Amino acid sequence: MHDVDEQERLHELMVYGIVRGRARLGVPVSPEVEDALRRVKRHLFVPGAPLEEAYADDAVVTKRDADGLATSSVSQPTIIAMMLDQLQVRPGDRILEIGSGGYNAALLRELTGPSGLVVTMDIDRDVTDRASATLAAAGYDDVRVVWSDGEFGTAECGPYDRIIVTVGAADIPPAWTEQLMADGRLVVPLRLRGLTRSLALHRVGERLVSKSYEVCGFVPMQGAGSSQQRQIVLHAEPGREVALRVDNPVLHFDPALDQALTMPRAETWTGVSVRSMEPFDDLDLWLAYALPEFSLLTATKAAVDAGVVAPTWRLGTPAIASAGTFAYRTLRKVGDDQHEFGVYAHGPDADALAARLAEQIRVWHDGHRGKPGPTFTIHPAGTPDDRLDGGLVIDRDHRRVSVSWR
CATH class of the missing domain: 3.40.50.150 (Vaccinia Virus protein VP39)
Structure with missing residues (x-):
């Protein structure tokens, strides 16, 4: 009986947390989905996991x-x-x-x-x-x-x-x-x-x-749909690795990039800030849309703790790379509940590349922040350019993905 009571309590807490969290984001869970979440016991699908893990929001x-x-x-x-x-x-x-x-x-x-x-x-x-x-x-x-x-x-x-x-x-x-x-x-x-x-x-x-x-x-x-992203190593010290994760045919490995972190850091600040719990995922989409050299910076926790890099998110922060130089987004605290976006860059063209990335953060803030985001249209491969919707086009084996910003 004790285990049943605990399971029911944790189940209820899980559903309550999901419903409350989605409501706070302005996208409430529908009654039908909420009811299904209450009916299905998650612990039955993860046999052997502790109840706390089975009903955690993870x-x-x-x-x-x-x-x-x-x-x-x-x-x-x-x-x-x-x-x-x-x-x-x-x-x-x-x-x-x-x-x-x-x-x-x-x-x-x-x-x-x-x-x-x-x-x-x-x-x-x-x-x-x-x-x-x-x-x-x-x-x-x-x-x-x-x-x-x-x-x-x-x-x-x-x-x-x-x-x-x-x-x-x-x-x-x-x-x-x-x-x-x-x-x-x-x-x-x-x-x-x-x-x-x-x-x-x-x-x-x-x-x-x-x-x-x-x-x-x-x-x-x-299987047949497997598709790997490329890694461009920027810092190879064991335990403190830093790399660019690349899903973009425009970007190719530049041997000079592995020397970029040995050069002084350039920085620029944008004047664009965000609150602690405010989502800004549309900014990532805008940078991927606007910057042909877009990639994602990844770093181990030890690399961040040691100050090798200071990204906004160590598992995938927007970055750009060109001619042996890379730049990436960062944040600094500017108030009790405000953080300002900035850009750090390393390499021979650091100042210019940092300025490019910072400018697009400002463009997003001035023209797109808080407004409807992009539309994604998926066309069959081979669709002529004049039948696409304009904007960014991402070509895959089976499809042409058109991303257009309103």
Whole structure:
């Protein structure tokens, strides 16, 4: 009885935290998703995890590769709730989930009701075996579990009213739209110049157009849809590594970059500030849109603690690089609840590159801050330029992604 009471208490706290957190951001959780979150017991899908971990608002890693990197997880509940609201499931919908774990499929089953269908698939047999077992134990044995490469979907039960992808994708393969109803909706965490956003896409003829986008992070796709980003090492001292993560064919390795950090640091401050809990993810999107040399600076905690670099976020801070020089965004405290954006740069052209990055931060502040963000339109590969929507175009094997700012 004590364990049951504790489970119910922690479950209630988890749901309350998700609902309160999303409301504070101005994007409340729908009653349908909130009800599903209350009905499905998350601890049943992470057997062996302590209750505190099972009901924490955090991802639970369920499998790692030989290097210790996560290859499968039960996603963070707040991200799950966010994407389910983007998906807008209706009673009776036929739904395909690409990237399995069990928990999200159970929530989808609650949302679509007894007249609907949920199919969940994964490339990893260990993952599908675990999903099958946990779904059955939780009373959702009517969810269909498929062991196959999600790049190709599964047409047997299609077409689908809704498709949701719960792994990080760099492209949208043809199968996902071929198996989607003409009025269907696709929600996918799509990587764009290193930034991952959960896009809610609806069909307009051959195109897919964003209805909403949200910040998220997922383990990357495996199989045919796998796509690796490049790393340009800036500082190779063991334990204090600093690098640029590059998802941009414009940027190539410049041997001089590994000497840039040995040069004096240039800095410039923008006059643009942000409050402590104020989101500014649209700024990252703007910089990726406006700067052809965009990349993301990454650094170990030890490198940041030692003052090698001082990024706004050590796992991926906007940066640009050119001719043996790199510049990246930073922050400094300027008031009780205010931090000012600035730019640090190293290399022979540090002052000029810092000024370029700082100027685009000001452009975002003056022209786009607090306004509707970009629209993402996904075109088939081979679509002529004159049929695109303008703005930034990101070419992938299967698609041309057009990013246009209002």
